[in-house]
Amino acid sequence: MIELKDIHRNFQVGDQQVHALDDINLNIKAGEYVSIMGPSGSGKSTLLNLIGLLDQANTGQYLLNQQDVTGLNDEEQAATRNQTIGFVFQAFHLVPRLTAFENIELPLLLAGIDPEIRKPRVEKALLDLDLTDRSHHTPDQLSGGQRQRVAIARATINEPRVLLADEPTGNLDLKSGQDVITILEQLNANGITLIVVTHDMNIGQRAKRRLHMVDGRIESDQT
Amino acid sequence: MLVYKSDIVHFSWRALRGYPTRTFLMLIAMAIGVAAVIMLTALGEGARRYVTNEFASLGTNLVIVFPGYSETSGLNPVAMVGSTPRDLTLDDAQTLTRSYSVRRIAPINVGSVNVSYEGRSREVPIIGSNYELMELRHWELAQGQFLPKTDLDRATPVCVIGGNIRNEIFGAQRALGQWLRLGDRRFRVIGIMGSEGRSIGVDVQDTIMIPVASAQQLFNTPSLFRILVEAKSRSEIEPVKQFIINTIKERHQGKRDVTVVTQDAVLATFDRILGALTYAVGGIAAISLAVAGILIMNVMLVAVSQRTAEIGLLKALGATPRTIVILILSEALMLSAFGAGLGWLLGELGSFGIRQAFTTLPAQAPLWAVIMALVVALITGLLFSLLPARRAARLDPVLALSGR
């Protein structure tokens, strides 16, 4: 599903080169549940962004679904992000002036799907995530846990193959964090490939496959 | 990946509503620009129509003969003030009636004399002419009759007085039939002008009219100030003009020494000048629209940086750069469209206010100005948001999302 070969990602900071990713080689099969842990600044987010096509490697090859996506143009990348990948962020990133319903609807809207077809799909997603009565609330009227559930509904509304979560519980209390993890694991149980970046040992240990990163390298890969 | 138009409109609408202060200020900026164009061109157009109407009130199919001629054709300022190389005489005027194309002529003589009645006296402008003048100028009488239908060279001692003169001299007394002293002669009042008698320069209400021959005696001059000629129809104006030039030339030993101006030509000149003026003020006002455009650009730039995270998110959710551009442009376009609409309304209201305040000024923006203002508003709005839109489309999603 995801194949990374000899990936390097450097950032120029002042006159210094930062090796955010240093020769990454990684294969993730469809349906896997992977956690990525490691100290702050070790390159976890950079790796996730690269997998999610938000960022590009300086060198190396990235095959997604056996297709080389290194050379895709802007439009093709956007389409792949829309159809194949779902993102869940630590900061939720909901559009503040839009309701829960409208936020969840966004990927469908961007995909140019008929509003009549969108409606039942969004309603189903709201129901699945127990948000039906929050449908017309804006983000500032929702709790953190509810916001992240809206974000998950949005990330999965297009039924992507891969779900990428960057510290999804970082801004949540213990209880809502556990709820969110439970939801993500359920989605994984239903077949989605799940990659979670986390600081939290307890959460990281739950994954069937655990990567540990240090200084831009994958130090250990346990199953 | 083509986003539905209705979705784009809805999304932009929500964005505009999401930042009401910003939206309101932009609307005002755009509206003021459009309203300025509409009101200024309304003023220019009002002035043009005012002058045109005034000229029309001079009479229809009018040809005016001045003494004096300079080679530069058209309106000649020297001829206008009447510096006279060779006089126009009553006989000249008389011969002009001989053309079939001429409906009527009115010779004009002007001057001012001391008018006295029962011990009171004052200086009053005098017009010497004939009975045709009233028809020619579309005037109306309030009382009595106009100048008598006699030969041009008969100096009958009668006068027709303006309404203001009547009030000042006679007050509540009966004016008709009274004898007025003009200079060293006595004239009997036979008519009083109605209130319609008004035209550029002279207000008939403040003048006294007497037969042209009487005026020549009074001012002790054989010459005329000008001759007004009315052609039978619009198409006869040019032939009449030629006829006048040739006839006078013949009578003046083959020398062309009169200037003949058609009302059309004068009107066309004023029309051109005031039309140009309207274009000019319209253009100046359009600059304020461009200023509004620059404001829109700044605000959209701020909007883009305010909403960096949102744009990054849209990209993460699969928005193409093209979609981002379209979303930003449609937001700017909606903003300018609403602003332009509001400005149109304000401009028309303002023009209405001007018409109410100055009833003689038909201030109404011409259609071209309204269309120009609206089109320029939309185009500047669109043009000036291209830069912010492109900037948004180029945002790096990772940086945008991290707020770096």
Ligand SMILES: Nc1ncnc2c1ncn2[C@@H]1O[C@H](COP(=O)(O)OP(=O)(O)O)[C@@H](O)[C@H]1O
């Ligand atoms: N856009 C960037 N510009 C410069 N340096 C960056 C940028 N993104 C990440 N880095 C650097 O790359 C390294 C890895 O960052 P990141 O992947 O965010 O770490 P993590 O998510 O593991 O905390 C860090 O040293 C960080 O400072």
Ligand SMILES: [Mg+2]
């Ligand atoms: Mg990180």
